Amino acid sequence: MNSELLVASPAVATRPVRPDDLVAFERMWSRLSEETIYRRFHAPVRRLSLKLRRYLVDVDHRDHDALVAISGGEVIAVARYHRCAEEPAAAEVAVLVEDAWQGRGLGARMLRELACLASRRGIDVLTGDVQSDNLRMLGLVRSLLDAAALQPRGTVVHVRGSNDAAGKERAFSPCR
Numbered sequence: 001m002n003s004e005l006l007v008a009s010p011a012v013a014t015r016p017v018r019p020d021d022l023v024a025f026e027r028m029w030s031r032l033s034e035e036t037i038y039r040r041f042h043a044p045v046r047r048l049s050l051k052l053r054r055y056l057v058d059v060d061h062r063d064h065d066a067l068v069a070i071s072g073g074e075v076i077a078v079a080r081y082h083r084c085a086e087e088p089a090a091a092e093v094a095v096l097v098e099d100a101w102q103g104r105g106l107g108a109r110m111l112r113e114l115a116c117l118a119s120r121r122g123i124d125v126l127t128g129d130v131q132s133d134n135l136r137m138l139g140l141v142r143s144l145l146d147a148a149a150l151q152p153r154g155t156v157v158h159v160r161g162s163n164d165a166a167g168k169e170r171a172f173s174p175c176r
């Protein structure tokens with residue numbers, strides 16, 4: 001089955017994060033493998049500290065926002081952007097899909113929807129650091145950001161690409 005069709009089913013809904021998602025984040029955390037956490041945070045973050053709890057749900061829906069994917073009432077993925085203070089038209093982006101849902105097109109869907117959201121907030125450039133052996137994420141970046149510049153920096157690859165979400169809207173699912 002086409003993975004895009006799989007995650008396009010109504011069983012997986014996406015929406016902006018809410019403060020009351022915290023409990024669901026805690027439940028998701030217990031389902032994540034060490035590798036998934038390490039890939040996302042570049043560190044072993046086993047416990048949700050107060051700081052991290054705030055970071056997960058405390059967004060202003062302008063300079064910092066996150067989309068969550070929900071299935072069966074559980075948060076199963078999250079994609080987030082942070083506008084760069086020194087370059088307001090650029091934002092750092094990160095995504096996490098829980099292990100059981102990886103490889104089914106959800107990461108791609110989350111990033112596309114996040115890019116649309118960011119585009120509406122005036123974010124034209126998307127950036128991020130990806131571990132150099134994170135082939136799935138690098139493949140995803142290459143497929144979504146046509147003109148992405150990938151710059152090796154030690155153990156990570158720095159990604160910088162133009163957010164042409166408005167153009168992609170024609171090729172993929174429409175921006176909401």
Ligand SMILES: CC(C)(COP(=O)(O)OP(=O)(O)OC[C@H]1O[C@@H](n2cnc3c(N)ncnc32)[C@H](O)[C@@H]1OP(=O)(O)O)[C@@H](O)C(=O)NCCC(=O)NCCS
Pocket residue numbers: 003035036037039040093094095096097098101102103104105106107108109128129130134135136137138139140143
């Ligand atoms: C990276 C991650 C977000 C990708 O999400 P996902 O739902 O697993 O990925 P998708 O199913 O949407 O795959 C997207 C594309 O990645 C590419 N891809 C997948 N597996 C790949 C692999 N082993 N090698 C290269 N490219 C790969 C393909 O282009 C794929 O599209 P296709 O298989 O439909 O043609 C997810 O695996 C994850 O959360 N990993 C742990 C955290 C992390 O690495 N976050 C990124 C750091 S910010």
